[in-house]
Amino acid sequence: MRLVIVLMCVLHTRKDIGSAQKVGHQELVHEWTSVTFDWPSEGAEQEARRDGSYVPERNLIAGIEVYKGDIYLSIPRWRWTSGQPATLVKVVNVGGVAKLRPYPDWASQRQGDCRALQFVLGVKVDPSTGLLYVLDTGRVGLAGNVSSRPLNLCQPKIVVFDLNRGTKVKDYLLPQGVADRTSSFLDDLVLDRVDGKVRYAYMSDILLNRIAVFDFQTETGHYIQDPSMEPEVGGADKIRINGKDYSFAMGIDGIAISPDCRFVYYSPLAGFGLYQIPTSTLRSAQKPENTGIRRVGRRITQSGGIAMGSKHLYYTALGLSGVYRWDAQTDMRTQQRGIDTVHMSKQDRVVSSDVTMQWPDGLAIDSDGWLWFVSNRLHLFMTDQMDFSGQDGTNMRVWKVYINDTWGRANAASALATPGPACLVASTYFVLQLSRLINLVAH
Secondary structure: OHHHHHHHHHHHHHHHHHHHOOOOOEEEEEEEOOOOEOOOOHHHHHHHHHHOOOOHHHOOOOOEEEEOOEEEEEOOOOOOOOOOOOOEEEEEEEOOEEEEEEOOOOHHHOOOOOOOOOOEEEEEEEOOOOEEEEEEOOEEOOOOEOOEOOEEOOOOEEEEEEOOOOEEEEEEEOOOOOOOOOOOOEEEEEEEEEOOEEEEEEEEEOOOOEEEEEEOOOOEEEEEEOHHHOOOOOOOOEEEEOOEEEEOOOOEEEEEEOOOOOEEEEEEOOOOEEEEEEHHHHHOOOOOOOOOOEEEEEOOOOOOOEEEOOOOEEEEEHHHOEEEEEOHHHHHHHHOOOOOOOOOOOEEEEEEOOOOOOOEEEEEEOOOOEEEEEEOOHHHHOOOOOOOOOOOOOOEEEEEEEOOOOOOOOOOOOOOOOOOOOOOHHHHHHHHHHHHHHHHHHO
16 A cells, blocks of 8 residues: 555656646756856966966857756867866856866866866766766867867777766777777767666767767777768858858767667758667668668758757757757657658747857756756857957856656656667666655655
């Protein structure tokens, strides 16, 4: 009887969580005109400014992950080879001020030390374990500027941190056949699970126009290349923001994985197409003639980050300064097709603002149904037009919007797929929480 009561309480509680908050409600969580680091001392910051290891105008937040209420951000060493003291940070409150604390510490950010982080953009957390997978390209200044050339410092790697303990678990060095030390730009990653455990990482290589694959079990990998991963022609590189065109002629950028781990979705930055590839193709070291890649449809505008929930696929709408979603549920029902053949048609605005959401970048879905993202005016940063004085307003913001959608977190159900053995993390998480609640009631 007690078990039945517990089950009813759990289900009722989850229903209340979904109904208590209005879908579409947005909150500005943090904002900065320039990054504010949590320095060991005031003297340390002054010394860094003097010796050039910290130049505020060279730092811009980009990637985001959220775990147990903590926010983790990446600060890629994009355009310069100096002046960026940290590339992975955690947001902390210091005297009522939101500051960026290097994660896990300052020593782990040391440029030129291959035991440390060099260039981080993509980050992904496994909510069932609290492990953070950090993608480090190993190169700095790779986006280039008139005064410097890229420094090819270290072999690309995936660094795994235990967020519950605040410690590094392991460095996974990516072989040459996965990522190139002198030409790759590893933008984002997704995790593929086998029997509920992370087995593979799929990474978008935006400069080599391919998906890199790494097997954590064998520590080997390969890559898949296809014309769909290249920049589209016909002016697709021109992104219009507030009436002005900006050119970003770059290939595959955003990448997401379906709730059942059967498909990976991706899109080029310079382009409108959304594509789907079976994970069975990615997992295989043998490159098949028929990759199973298909064009799912055309997005309303170009996008950078994409994320898959249990109901919808979300993407950053760069030309509309916001976030949109593909309502895959409705399209599947209307077209009477499965997720492997449905065409992307119904696309809806989630949130947007021409003023405060310019260049939405990075997407993360938490366990409570919130979609998190960064807006950072990257188009101005990359063209030396960003004003760090504050006269032109805030440059970087962290947003969250309630979507009542989750994936791989606390919600085990998925309307887009039939649960299978390949991707059990959501069910595992739910059972774990239920088990803890049962034990609490029993004692």
